[in-house]
Amino acid sequence: LAAGVADEVNNPLGIINNYLELLKLKNLDDDGLVKLEKIQKEIRRITEIVGSLLSFSRLPRKDKSEVNLVELLEEVLLLLGHRFDRKRIKLKKDFQINPAWITGDENRLKQVFINLLMNSLEAVLDEGVIAVEISKSGEFYQVKVSDNGHGIPGDLEESVFQPFFTTKLTKTNTGLGLSICDHIIKAHRGKLSYESIPGEWTSFGVRLPWASRPVGP
Ligand SMILES: Nc1ncnc2c1ncn2[C@@H]1O[C@H](COP(=O)(O)OP(=O)(O)OP(=O)(O)O)[C@@H](O)[C@H]1O
Ligand SMILES: [Mg+2]
Structure with missing residues (x-):
């Protein structure tokens, strides 16, 4: 960035x-x-x-390569596994499409899903449920990261993607997470969006164009 x-x-x-x-x-x-x-x-x-x-x-830039989104998500979930365990959060996975090939920078895409999952982990309380699913629509794969946490009030719609915007009162949250995600996804010709019902749930969607040519063995 x-x-x-x-x-x-x-x-x-x-x-x-x-x-x-x-x-x-x-x-x-x-x-x-x-x-x-x-x-x-x-x-x-x-x-x-x-x-x-x-x-x-400074995350090493991996140049564009064919990335299987499902594999990438599994790796990210493994990485964050202990955080799910510590807060006793239930993880629901729905990866019906496998492989889901896209072209992109693996490390940066990992960063996107780490940020989204961290946000969900920070939003849920006990009895938290976080769902990760992947689907195909048109020329895109769509990954959804949803949680039953506190949600995003309607009047924050304009703000949450702004750099340094945060509602968290910690020293470690800088408010850069979503702006970085947005930046990375746009660089992949994709789209990041969300829906939320405050007090009930939030769902962030990442759309990425699937790799244009079939991938060899
Ligand atoms: N899943 C979510 N549920 C509820 N609120 C969310 C969720 N994701 C983001 N937000 C809201 O959007 C704000 C901005 O998110 P962003 O990830 O950019 O920053 P942050 O999480 O506060 O800080 P950082 O990511 O730098 O640790 C959050 O402070 C929070 O208010
Ligand atoms: Mg964040």
Whole structure:
């Protein structure tokens, strides 16, 4: 996404931080010190956010290859398995189409489904159910990731795909997840959308064009 931008943000931040360290050596009064530390705290926050951008964009780019979506989803689910177990969440899989070949960047597509599943895992409570299904419609495969969590209120429709938009009050959620997903899916000539009934369920759909030519053995 933004490796270049992230570096450009990090460099001036480093310089600001150095000057703040120099300022600390002056005889500041307590009030001055407290304010200075607040500034440094916020700088650390920006650095963390930028760090998450970097860690994303440094994912090794695999050039386009034929990817079986079902296999990819199985791998992602395996990776997140312990999170399902820890919250005792029920996983429903419906992979009736196998293989489901598309052309794309395997690592980036994994990132998309990890982000969507993490969102579902974070939205459900006890008795949570998360469903992953794949279907074919027209020239697309459609993967749906659904959950019976808290849902998305109608007035957030415009916001959820915006970078840095989050309703979560944690340090680790940056609000970049869905904007990254949207970016990756568009780069694959696909579409990311969702439906939700607040308080009941949410379902994110990823449409990806199937590979145009049949894949050899
Ligand atoms: N499955 C879901 N159920 C309910 N709300 C959701 C779901 N997925 C996304 N949202 C809402 O959309 C917002 C933006 O999601 P996004 O993944 O971009 O950021 P985040 O999860 O808050 O942070 P990050 O992904 O960086 O950890 C969330 O904060 C949440 O309010
Ligand atoms: Mg998220």
